[in-house]
Amino acid sequence: MMDKINICDVEIDNVSLQDSIKTISKALEKEGNIFITTPNVHHIVLIQKDKEFKKIYQEASLVLADGMPIVWASKFLGTPLKEKVSGSDLVPVICKFAAEKGYRLFFLGGRLGAVEKARENLIKMYPQIKIVGVYSPPFGFENNREENEIIIKMIQNARPEILLVGLGAPKQEKWIYRHYKKLDVPVAIGVGVTFEFISGMVKRAPKWMQKLGLEWFWRLIMEPRRLWKRYLIQDICFFGLVLKQKIRSKKDLKKSFLH
16 A cells, blocks of 8 residues: 655655556556546645546546655655656656557647657657557547547547546546546556657756756746746645645644643
8 A cells, every 4th residue: 555645635645756657567467447647736726626626636546746846845744755756757657668568558638749749759769669549639629529439439449558648637637537437448647748748849847947846937938828827826825725734734733742
């Protein structure tokens, strides 16, 4: 049984990148149906007001800390996570692992052309990789029954063992949760902007910025019009949520001590 660390009512698995790959490997061997979420600050903020999103997180098979602010929060709360395991770090490792083991992959999501270019780049890196399908659905597809049926059939016919979905949160998690059992894919993961990173469409932050937890700042510089509201207004309340949790845990500790 894996340790779980509570950050603002989200139970995060206290695992390393290698631990995550082991869990994925076991799921593939047993041919179970698991889905993996990768919470960042934005996810945690959204969960506070979105009951469906919260339920999805409660039922996820593996919940990985996507971002240094999550790791810092865990340390501040006195329950440190082992390390950051972002979708953008996990996907290249999964692709290498899948190529070595012969597992089939399907990519769903991304901006127009991103999944095709990501596939092209990954084939150059791992010539033996089996990417059995890529599809970038039209905007608003999740509310279109016919389009969803086409996508489900597409994935069922391709028979991947690993499904990577890059639609942004909470859309990707909700889509996976609603359909993953019907799809009968052993492993499904929400991967955010990862296809854009692999394709080269969006440049990822330098390693030093990633280590300093400044990846969000890099993303803001790269796409200010799209991300300013999210980073500078919506996500700020995360720090207040963490502080509240810290105060509450201190009060609970004091009560238990007095009793």
